[in-house]
Amino acid sequence: MAKTWIRREVEIPNHMALARLEKCPELGPKLLFFSGGTALKRSSARLVNYTHNSIHVITPFDSGGSSAEIRRAFNMPAVGDIRNRLMALADQSLRGNPEIFALFAHRLPKGEEQEPLRHDLDQMVRGRHELVARIPDPMRKIVRNHLAMFQQNMPEDFDLNGASIGNLVLAGGYLANRRHLDPVIFMFSNLVQVRGTVRPVVNKNLHLAAELADGALIIGQHRLTGKETARLTSPITRLYLSDDTGRAVDQPIRDKMRTLIQGAELICYPMGSFHSSVLANLLPRGVGQAVAGAACSKIYVPSTGDDPECLGLSVADQVERLGQVLMADAPGIRLSDVLHFVLVDTAHGHYPGGLDLARIRNLGVEVIDCPLIGYGPSPDIDDRFLVPILLSLA
Template sequence: MARLLLTRQVTLPDPVKVERFTRAPDLGPRILFFSGGTALRDASTDLARHTHNSVHLITPFDSGGSSARLRQAFAMPAVGDLRNRLMALADRSLHGNPAVFRLFAFRLPAEGDRAELADTLTALARGRHPLVRAIPDPLRKIVRSHIGAFIDHAGLDKDGGFDPHGASLGNIVLAAGYLQNRRHLDPVIFIFSKLVQVRGVVRPIANTDLHLAVKLADGRIIGGQHRFTGKNGAPPLTARIDDIWLCKSPDDTAPVDLRLRAKVRELITTAELVCYPVGSFYSSVIANLLPSGVGAALAATRCPKVFVPNTGNDPELLGHTLELQVERLLRHLRNDAPEAITPRDVLDFVLVDSKGGRYPGGAPKSLAQRLAGLGIRVLDCPLVSRQSAPYIDERLLNPVLLSLC
């Protein structure tokens, strides 16, 4: 098999190419995203209309939300963002399994008697709950088995056991599968994907119980993603983030080295387009680039690579201009071998909407000229609609990404 590097002109967006993908999404392109959280949820759902082959590498290092209690109880990676992306890509039509989707999207009440919540989980495991009864066999037996296994591990009847208040059933199923499969996430994600007919590939960037730590411009070090995002009740940052790394726990912020898994490296090297998308800049995008080997794998992947900066407010970007964001992105992408990996190896395009987008410090006119010297082009396209402002409209973003494939 011969490999050729071709150069061609493209139209952004190219309606003919997008229509071809829409008619045959099973043959659609392998667009790979490094992301987490919910920022790409709607874009992922829309993208599934055009391709069933997108790849989503998700950060498992979050330490907030309901999945944080699972991490604390079982010393495991975060699964909330994984569940969120799986749900975004799930087939919700009758061709999929809408009853399974409804169960995985269900959350236990945030308030109420703990014993009653434990009884609800028991009813689910025994097949007595309406959410489980609606699922056809043999899928019902699989779901019941996972919930039953979770109950066995959780110690719900103990004061120090898992607190089920506000817990997502999807997260519970993922946690149970992780514990049943020798603490590996990939097997349960595979089963989960089949249960809800996920139209794409979703994988954690790592299968390790690690956390994030950042250093601020004033010298302070903050451990734990939930402490520096400025969201969900966390105090806003008062100084710029200058560095980020992996650590053992929010209270043990010593840097930890983590190697990229071979199976994830293969997903990267077979991509037809790589996107560093919108989302929390450090805790969602950069976090996925921290394992050593990610930059080298990207440098070896000969396909277009595009950065889509946030157009709305991101508390993590305090003090960051658009130019500084690109600089920080390149620093982490080249970290494996700064002398050998050039900016052009890991980034081709920065996609902006200078008219509709709101960028920290504004969209500098000098950005295109400065990046041109690195071999990187700024693509200025309509991305923000009147309905989506100030955020990016997935109906404008996805046709551009598809056209670059």
């Protein structure tokens, strides 16, 4: 079978193409997102109206909150961001799905003694807690079984304060499936009719480590974001995967992940925490080669507003760093192999480090400048604008 590149002019957004996709989303394009946290949550929920084939490569390196306690107890990857994306892509119109969503979004109270928290968990395992009782079978039985597996293996000193029930369910499923995430994701994707594919970039218990310009070494994703600890006061100069001691780990992606990336019809590096959400996904060995080998458009959507991880970085700096991480994967990869477009809104977007559009264009990357910010006080990129643009480029 012969392959060739075709250059075409695209209307952004292409309303005719969007109307066709809305009528038949099960045949929609394979848009692949390298993302981690909640920045893409609303866009993911809107995306299912146009395609059921989007691919979401998720970082499993979160080291804060409920995820940290689960990882400490079971030596496993973080599942919180996976849970969030599964729920964002679930078909909320199906019977039982809103109930599953409510349970997965529920957290046990903070600041409580362990005994009442363990009682709440036990009530869920027994099916007597209202959030579990209203879930229809067979989902209720599966949820109870996974929570029971978690409960049976939970260490005596496990702290349930603020625990995400969805994370506990997925952790129980992980333990029940011989410490494999794929079967758990597959099962819940089918149960709640997830309209897309969600996968961790790697299935290993690894951490993010960062070297700062002042010589400091930061270990742990939660220490980079400024959400649970003090904000960074020195720019990040190097980001890498590590064990819990900070020793660098060379972790390759699996063939399954390589196939997903190379089969994409558009690759998007979306808004979100630049280092801990976007770049983190690009660090495992093989990602850069897979992206370079994908015959599709590749686009970066920089965040608007404040990103504590981008201290001292303009959007042009971010573009260079994104390219450096991907090109370092193997000799011969060029920036033009891994990035074609940068999507910005110069009229309404706020980019604290500046844009430097001329420098971006000098790198050979095309700038698409169009409305991205919604009406109102929020500085965030509006999914009503972003999703149609991405679909029009696929």
